[in-house]
Amino acid sequence: MADAAAQVVIAEPLSRPAPGTFGRTVGFFRTLMRTKPLGFISLIIILLLAVLAAFPGAFATHEPADTRAGVRLQKYCLGPQDTFLCPTVVEKSATFGDRNVPGKLSNPFGTDQLGRDNYSRIVYGARNAFYVGVGAVVISTALALFIGVTSGYFGGRYDAVLQRLVDAVMALPVLVVLLAATTMLGGATFGKLIVLLGLLGGFSGSRVIRSAVISVRSAQFLEAARVLGATDARIMVRHVVPNIFGPLMVQATIGIGSIILAEAALSFLGFGVVDPDQPTWGQMLQISQQIASIRPDQLVWPGLFIALAVFSFNMLGDALRDLLDPRLRGARGSFG
Amino acid sequence: MQKIILRRLVLSIPTLLIVSFLIFGILRLDPDAAVAARLGEGYTPEAAEQLKEELGLNNNIATEYVKWLGNLLRGDWGTSMYSYRPVLSEVMPKVGVTLELALVAVFFAVVIGVPIGVVSAIRQDSWLDYVLRGFSVLGLSVPGFVVATFVLAFLAIQFKWIPPTQYAAPWEDPVKNFQQFALAGLILSLATAASVMRYTRTMMLDVLRQDYIRTAWAKGLRERVVITRHALKNVLLPVITVIGLTMATLVGGTVIFETLFTMNGVGRLLIRGVYERDYPLVQGITLLFAIAVVLINLIVDISYSLLDPRARG
Numbered sequence: 001m002a003d004a005a006a007q008v009v010i011a012e013p014l015s016r017p018a019p020g021t022f023g024r025t026v027g028f029f030r031t032l033m034r035t036k037p038l039g040f041i042s043l044i045i046i047l048l049l050a051v052l053a054a055f056p057g058a059f060a061t062h063e064p065a066d067t068r069a070g071v072r073l074q075k076y077c078l079g080p081q082d083t084f085l086c087p088t089v090v091e092k093s094a095t096f097g098d099r100n101v102p103g104k105l106s107n108p109f110g111t112d113q114l115g116r117d118n119y120s121r122i123v124y125g126a127r128n129a130f131y132v133g134v135g136a137v138v139i140s141t142a143l144a145l146f147i148g149v150t151s152g153y154f155g156g157r158y159d160a161v162l163q164r165l166v167d168a169v170m171a172l173p174v175l176v177v178l179l180a181a182t183t184m185l186g187g188a189t190f191g192k193l194i195v196l197l198g199l200l201g202g203f204s205g206s207r208v209i210r211s212a213v214i215s216v217r218s219a220q221f222l223e224a225a226r227v228l229g230a231t232d233a234r235i236m237v238r239h240v241v242p243n244i245f246g247p248l249m250v251q252a253t254i255g256i257g258s259i260i261l262a263e264a265a266l267s268f269l270g271f272g273v274v275d276p277d278q279p280t281w282g283q284m285l286q287i288s289q290q291i292a293s294i295r296p297d298q299l300v301w302p303g304l305f306i307a308l309a310v311f312s313f314n315m316l317g318d319a320l321r322d323l324l325d326p327r328l329r330g331a332r333g334s335f336g
Numbered sequence: 337m338q339k340i341i342l343r344r345l346v347l348s349i350p351t352l353l354i355v356s357f358l359i360f361g362i363l364r365l366d367p368d369a370a371v372a373a374r375l376g377e378g379y380t381p382e383a384a385e386q387l388k389e390e391l392g393l394n395n396n397i398a399t400e401y402v403k404w405l406g407n408l409l410r411g412d413w414g415t416s417m418y419s420y421r422p423v424l425s426e427v428m429p430k431v432g433v434t435l436e437l438a439l440v441a442v443f444f445a446v447v448i449g450v451p452i453g454v455v456s457a458i459r460q461d462s463w464l465d466y467v468l469r470g471f472s473v474l475g476l477s478v479p480g481f482v483v484a485t486f487v488l489a490f491l492a493i494q495f496k497w498i499p500p501t502q503y504a505a506p507w508e509d510p511v512k513n514f515q516q517f518a519l520a521g522l523i524l525s526l527a528t529a530a531s532v533m534r535y536t537r538t539m540m541l542d543v544l545r546q547d548y549i550r551t552a553w554a555k556g557l558r559e560r561v562v563i564t565r566h567a568l569k570n571v572l573l574p575v576i577t578v579i580g581l582t583m584a585t586l587v588g589g590t591v592i593f594e595t596l597f598t599m600n601g602v603g604r605l606l607i608r609g610v611y612e613r614d615y616p617l618v619q620g621i622t623l624l625f626a627i628a629v630v631l632i633n634l635i636v637d638i639s640y641s642l643l644d645p646r647a648r649g
Contacts, residue, residue: 164347168354171629172622173588176606180622183610184362186369261479265592268481271610285485292489299489303482311477 032319039319042312049309052123053130060120061106065276069117070107073295077103077110109301112284113291118301121279125302128273128280129309132193132263133256139198140205140259141252147202148209149236149244153217159210169203178266188266188273197259205251212244219243246324250317257313264306281306340641348630355626356408359619360401367393374417374613391615408623414616418609423620426605431624433503433601434590440521441586442579445528450575452529453536458563460541468533475530481592484523488596499597520597524589528582535578539571573644580636584629 033040052059062069079085086103093099103110109118147166151159174197181196182188216222217240225235266272267282268289284302292299363370371384371393392400407414413423456468491497499519504512543549544567552562591603598604602621609617 164350165354167351168358168626171351171355171584171626171633172358173584173625173629175588175591176622176625179591179606179610180359180618181362183373183613183618184370184615185366186373264479265481265588269592269595269607285482289485289489292485293492296486296489296493299485303486306482307478310479311473314477315473 028323031323036319036322038315042315042319045308045312046316049126049312050130052126054127056120056123056127060117060123061108062117062120063277064121064124064279065116066120067115069120070104070111070115071101072111072113072115073291073298074101074107074110075103075297076108077105078108081105110298112287112298118284118298121284122281122301122305125279125281125284125305128190128278129260129263132190132197133260135190135194136197136201136259137252137255139195140201140255141248143199143202144205144209144251145241145248147206149213149240151206152210152213153232153236153240155214155217163210166203166206169200170207172200174200174262175265178262179269179271182266182271188271190273190278193263193266193273197262201255201259205255208247208251209244212247213240216240216243246320249324250321253313253320254317257310257317260313261306261310281309337642341638344634344637348634351630352627353405355630356405356623357401359622359626360404361397363391363615363619364393364397364400367391370615374615413620413623416609416614416617418612418614418617423617426617427602427620427624430600430602430605432505433599434594434603436506436517437521437524437590437593437599437601438586440517441525441528441589444522444525445532445579445582446575448525449529449532450536450572453533454540454563454568454571456533457537457540457544458559469537472530472533475526475533478526480523480526480589481596483526484520484593484596487519487523499599501598501600503600516597516599520593520599524586524593527589528579528586531578531582532575536571536575539574540567543567543570573640576636576640576643580633583632587625587629 029040029043032043073089073091075087075089077086081102082088086105088103089101091099091101107117107119109122111117112121147162151162177200178193178196182192185192222235222239225239230238263272263280264282264285267280268286270286272280272283274283281302285299285306288295288298288302367388368384370391371387372379374387375383388394392403404414411424413427415421416423416426419426452468452472456465459465488498500512500516504516506513549562549567552566557566590601591606593599594601594603595607602624606618606621608614609621
């Protein structure tokens with residue numbers, strides 16, 4: 001009986017407890033789903049791509065460099081053979097006569113002109129896109145945070161000098177610098193791309209962080225901390241940084257998208273990482289482009305995935321901007 | 337007014353100096369890799385040493401930079417390691433093509449972006465607004481080179497059309513010139529057009545809620561007059577800054593588009609330089625692009641303060 005009485009008390013608490021970190025996270029995603037459906041869908045797409053990127057071996061049907069994954073230039077095969085889901089290509093040849101190239105379910109996106117499995121290369125391409133994107137964003141976020149916070153907080157001559165450096169880096173067109181720098185450093189590797197894109201993104205991203213810092217610089221809670229004897233370093237880390245968390249997250253999200261785009265553009269020109277075991281979407285698009293007038297369907301998969309990734313990161317960034325950073329609401333128009 | 341222009345000019349000098357030092361410095365980060373990449377496999381140490389000497393990689397970086405900068409200012413941008421011609425005389429004849437491509441793209445960005453942004457704002461939250469905003473999201477997200485690849489493949493298959501390769505100046509052969517630049521400029525402009533559209537829409541929504549617009553309505557003016565005479569004037573000004581901000585991306589885009597559409601511009605020359613590991617040429621073109629971006633932003637800033645008296649503080 002005493003137990004039953006206790007249960008009644010538990011079932012009707014006087015007030016709801018404040019949500020913990022977990023509860024707040026769940027609440028945030030619920031808000032995202034309700035108010036920004038497009039942002040929520042983008043998040044799902046990003047998570048799916050991230051799973052592909054994390055475990056490519058579990059999803060790929062072949063090794064990415066395996067040239068015997070199928071006959072050359074098979075078409076996509078997403079269902080039973082010889083239906084519209086899995087067409088057969090007739091390869092015309094004057095010397096060898098016509099030849100039927102049926103699709104195979106183990107090559108769902110078909111094969112490229114070297115007989116490599118497009119689907120597996122897309123999966124491993126996701127790994128490389130995320131590797132470069134996330135790696136560079138970690139560097140750029142750390143750098144943007146350091147430059148933006150110190151520059152905005154201290155101001156004065158330090159700020160003036162640093163901002164000229166930021167001006168200079170922002171004047172450099174990303175693709176042109178990538179081309180020039182990878183050439184002069186003896187060819188592209190993923191490591192070099194991560195550092196270069198991280199540095200470029202860090203300098204230009206620091207502008208937004210800096211203006212966010214300036215907008216909280218004269219807040220009263222900072223004055224209170226200063227009166228209590230907190231050092232500059234403590235104020236910056238404990239009081240300034242938590243207050244610019246919103247713009248920081250937005251920058252990082254949109255940053256991954258634009259880094260994936262920059263890497264794809266470089267690979268598309270043929271100057272990205274050249275390693276048959278490490279396919280990238282840009283490189284796949286470049287290979288497809290060479291035979292685009294004969295087999296335009298080969299362009300679809302890499303083009304689709306580049307667009308999907310960039311689109312999703314942009315949309316999620318926009319949704320986060322509206323939710324986390326009310327000051328910038330509508331600055332670029334609000335979507336979804 | 338002259339003071340503002342002068343101050344902006346002075347401010348861009350340190351920016352240009354830092355830019356030039358960055359471009360100069362990259363080659364010296366890893367001289368051995370640069371030399372090895374240039375010489376290819378199986379080179380002799382003597383050849384490497386000679387190349388390092390030729391590129392000035394053995395000397396002190398500060399003295400080399402001052403020398404390089406001095407030469408730049410005198411118009412000596414180095415000699416191409418591929419054609420053995422001065423970099424400037426390699427680059428200059430091709431500037432026109434790149435400039436025309438960029439101008440056509442900016443033209444399309446404004447012509448497409450501004451009207452769509454205005455329509456989207458005055459029909460806010462209608463189906464038309466949603467459709468137009470959807471297109472602008474696509475324009476921002478789908479990379480231009482992906483769109484261009486699809487369009488070129490489609491034209492080649494359906495109409496056996498490939499872009500003309502020999503450059504024709506607009507005053508010599510306007511039709512051919514149009515064929516060369518219209519499509520490339522249009523697709524290159526899509527991302528900028530989308531930014532311009534979004535910005536125009538936001539600014540328009542802001543302006544339409546202001547008192548003087550209500551006064552204009554109250555006077556019984558027609559919608560066309562209120563929008564074009566009263567609102568648009570205050571909307572267009574900030575749009576200029578968006579174009580300035582997207583200029584660096586646009587300039588980078590010309591490299592891909594000149595390659596895709598086989599245009600003989602600076603961007604394609606850069607690709608040749610990268611391919612041949614022609615370091616002086618690559619440095620020169622990178623510097624030229626950076627100077628262009630700085631200059632455009634300077635012009636944007638100055639024209640902004642010329643057009644808007646409030647920005648002259």
